Amino acid sequence: MSLDRLFNPASIAIVGASADPSSISGRPLRLLRQHAYGGAIYPINPKYTELQGVRVYPAIGAVPEPVDLAVLAVPAPVVPRLVGECAAAGVRFAVVLSSGFGEAGASGRRLQAQLLEATRGSGLRVVGPNCEGFYNTAGGVAVGFSPAIDHERGFTSGRPGPVAIVAQSGGQGFALFNRGLEAGLGFSVVISTGNEADLGWLDYAEYLVDDPATRVILGFVEGLRDARRLVAVARRAAAAGKPLVVAKIGRTEAGRRAATSHTGNLVGVDEAYSAAFRQLGVVRVDDVDEMLDVAAYFSHGRLPAGRRVGILTASGGAGAWLADACAARGLELPPVREDNQARVRSFIPSYGNTGNPVDITAQAVYDGGYERALGLLLRSGEFDALAAAVSLAGADHFRARLPELRRALDGATVPLVYYSYTSATPETLASLRELGVPCYPTPVRTARALAWAAWYAAFLHRADDVAVFGSPPWGKVHKVPRPQEGGDRKWVAAPDPLAFVADAGIRIARAEIAHSPAEAVAAFRRLETPVALKIHSPHLPHKSDVDGVRLALATEPAVRDAYADLLATVRRRAPSATIDGVLVQEMVADGVELILGTTRDPQLGRFVLVGLGGTAVEVLGDVVLRLAPVSAPEARAMLDELRGAALLRGVRGRPPADLDALVGALVRFSEHAARLPPSIAALEINPLLVLPRDRGVVAVDVRLELEDAHA
């Protein structure tokens, strides 16, 4: 379905147009005429025959020509009837500005249902209701009533350009537009999505991915309906190389549900969105500045091929601040190669610095040293991006050096960004935009935009090689084990869930169930290794909470004594629990403890997660999630994101862990997770021990959580 006739309508009807310039019904006509919209305009209102010199029709059915778009600014109760008339008249799109629908209690929700009902069977698609409309800068299509696009309220020009805004808040959408214009951005389309009774955020985003005028899509998002479609839309955006830049606000109900499992506690629904965004190449921003800065970068900056940044400055302090900001965001600042340092030294004062940052001194700036150094570093092949700390307040100096700057940039493929520590004139900033050089007013904002650009570039690179995630091939459906009567009604303890892990091709620590001290000793003999004893009860999935584990038993008497002690302790601490026996399990030493699990988000679907194990670390929540399944490169990216990743590389004399085996297990487990039925809410290997290199991984304990509905 194309939204082309929505954003570029040949004709617009304004249903409920009025003469009152201060009311919502009076504004749409004024706005369209202010913006010199070039198509036909049909005001509809039985009370008028003419408004602002335009002929008014009594009803949509009376308009003699086909109408692409109807704007409705009438009281909510009459909207369903009038939308129905639009549908009957063959109108393609209706923008419902009126409020009083889904956002306004039960009666509003009924009206919203009636509104949708009125379009049934017709091709009519609805924007809103309860929205502020949209603005297509290139066509002067100013639909709605926002003061932010009202020439009578200070609006001057929409500055056509590559940035689109799709906002689930009219106020925030047009405010971002207002702030963005101030920041020098150019826009294709701004749309307020309102209640999304019909068309939703993903519909607009999908259309804009294909819109040739749009190169970057900004989103203000509170929640996505049919969130699974995000995967398809984001992949399409990635294929087009058009970044989605999203501020995701608020928390949803679903977060609370997830809190029942402690894996769930680590996750929460907001983290699910964050993880999906990271995986899908969606830039998730925290603030308005960050969003507009990133938009500026993608509007005219080039993508860096990696994270190596060269810093050029004429002020030691500015260069140092910028360097700190870059390093803090994971950008790398390798020293300039010695031969290039020597070249720079030849034209700067001796008290300059040729390492990285390259500080050519204020003196050299006046001698043309800045453009020379810039040209040299852009072509040295040592850096994936250059960041320059400059003072652009002197507009005359900038203008005088512009030809040299142009020459330095000519043919260079490495991106350049500016941090101007003094305030630049609009003319200077416009020249820089033309040269493809984003310019920021602070060190952190410069570094942050550059870091996002590098992140996005790395995502595009990884995405080339990505598994088919998000649309799992629904394979072998497991029979879900039933928790025993009277037991914990949601959790199923090992060994039942072990089968699920074995299916994923992950080795499980060898174990047998014993029902007496003698059986335990016999199992110990067969295992031929020190063992752990663990209580086995459907009622006690959290064994250590009842002191139900004994570790490192190396002799037969130790096993026998531990069995008795274990049973006595657990019977005392959990007298009503049914005890099915004691698991005698081989001890696995020398491993790094991880958690490997899967969880389901009701909106986004099945996730795989990996985290550092151990109670202390669970409290710190060092966990990374992805939509399942993941490819090997994605699995490696997950492990790199763990704050405690150093543990896997070997610390304090410990050997490096078997990363390859871990990546393999993560990939297989994620593929397996993607095929699990929805009735399995969570499956968790905790701990998964990652042994030293070439020795693989071993699952020691496994738990499985069922959906509430099955409890």
Added chain:
Amino acid sequence: MSLDRLFNPASIAIVGASADPSSISGRPLRLLRQHAYGGAIYPINPKYTELQGVRVYPAIGAVPEPVDLAVLAVPAPVVPRLVGECAAAGVRFAVVLSSGFGEAGASGRRLQAQLLEATRGSGLRVVGPNCEGFYNTAGGVAVGFSPAIDHERGFTSGRPGPVAIVAQSGGQGFALFNRGLEAGLGFSVVISTGNEADLGWLDYAEYLVDDPATRVILGFVEGLRDARRLVAVARRAAAAGKPLVVAKIGRTEAGRRAATSHTGNLVGVDEAYSAAFRQLGVVRVDDVDEMLDVAAYFSHGRLPAGRRVGILTASGGAGAWLADACAARGLELPPVREDNQARVRSFIPSYGNTGNPVDITAQAVYDGGYERALGLLLRSGEFDALAAAVSLAGADHFRARLPELRRALDGATVPLVYYSYTSATPETLASLRELGVPCYPTPVRTARALAWAAWYAAFLHRADDVAVFGSPPWGKVHKVPRPQEGGDRKWVAAPDPLAFVADAGIRIARAEIAHSPAEAVAAFRRLETPVALKIHSPHLPHKSDVDGVRLALATEPAVRDAYADLLATVRRRAPSATIDGVLVQEMVADGVELILGTTRDPQLGRFVLVGLGGTAVEVLGDVVLRLAPVSAPEARAMLDELRGAALLRGVRGRPPADLDALVGALVRFSEHAARLPPSIAALEINPLLVLPRDRGVVAVDVRLELEDAHA
């Protein structure tokens, strides 16, 4: 020593004044005249008799009147002689703009020494060299050559006000001033400190704390000379209620030194500065925006009494974004009390929201509901601050409602901040400043400034009750144990360091040293509890690296076997280590593992640190530092800052830990640490086990690191 005559000189000599308007020597005279400086001006240059209509003297000695301040803009090699002449002529202060000193290699460093030598015995104090001068807005004292204060280069007005800037980079200092003016800030003094051959950052800051025109001091800092003085200056600033707001750049040599101990690894010198700043109430900012936003708050905002924030909005999206930003920064958003919700409901549409955020809807704004709700919430006693998400683009609307806004604010003691999602006019912003309402352009910047204000207010509150830190009463000096010949020459293993911990009044797990299996068994009998065996060797401070620990031995045969196995293992893994025996130590169960330690920073002195223990957590670096000693409230603040603080409060069915005992141990250990001789680089209890409530804390292992000089 007062700097009053520096910043408010009655007379200024310009040594090396020239007629060249483009050179540094030509600018100081022009700037002073542009700014209508009211004191006497004496240009000094044997080549001229008159410059810009002002009489020129051939030498400073020829000036007939006393000179408060001399500005030098002459080549570096002649600076020492001319400064000497100034000293001889009784000049009080010299601002040396010239570069080519400490920043310019060995010959520059010699010149800088000569410069200082030339002032010896005189009262002359030197600013710089290699600085850009300073600007005192109120007196028109524009000393130096910065284009940022040059009317001929676009500068318009310095806008006197309460913000001072002290910058260790002339470029950044005057750039902050430039950006600050743009943001509406008013300034008292801007100074570029240059090489700080004589006067340094702390001298200026100390003076400005007492300056009645200054209410907040911004610092661009690369490193502090005589950093221990920071404590005194910061305490003085706290007593005056004038915040220091600092961007601290760069890393120093000392960080590398600290890396030798793994406590040191967690620390690093930058973390030492961060910790000191946190403790001393210094607001450490990351970026220019953040610095100016905080300065705007402290320029005219009130301090909140706590962290409870009420949010008022007319746009659901803006309110939600602001709420997310506040919550992410630790501000609390309690719901509005039901009776007040009912009051708000009475004058807003039914689709508004009266919880928190309070969304009165755009409709109610036009009916005066905004000011009504504001007045109500400001006086409800439920909140420590109000944050309002508003659209200020409509200057006419703002002007019309200003009397109502004034009435709402009249007599209110709770601070109010604005997030304006559209761009406000300068007139609107000036009105808000006058009302004491800081206004920010994004949700995060609003929340961040408010969070810093709450943080600073909490600091001032805590500081009332603070121990005398930073100036330790030099008490009992310990005899530092000598590491044995051939051993690890820096680390001393337990039990020698145990005495240091016992002196701090911290209970140590009972232990004896055994030299044979029989002695070990005898010790086990005496201890009457399960024990651990630990290798004791001066060469092996990191016992677990050589598998030198056996845990939870509960029977005599187990102790005997473990002794033999332990010795064999360690001899195999560390054949050259001298082994002094085996420590037989009581096992302590049920505790939360922490690290409690002390380290020394060469600049800032003695620190105490507390962190979560366990290898995984050490990798994640969850550690908090403070200058030693700390008070009990400060110790509690440290524990609250631990990311894993939840562990101490009891998680997953574990009982809450004995926090009171931990706070007591932390305080006593910090007092003890403050008295340790500098030859002890680090002392570390690892683990310190914090037992359940009322059961105290126990030190299990202790290590002590000596300064390199003693090795």
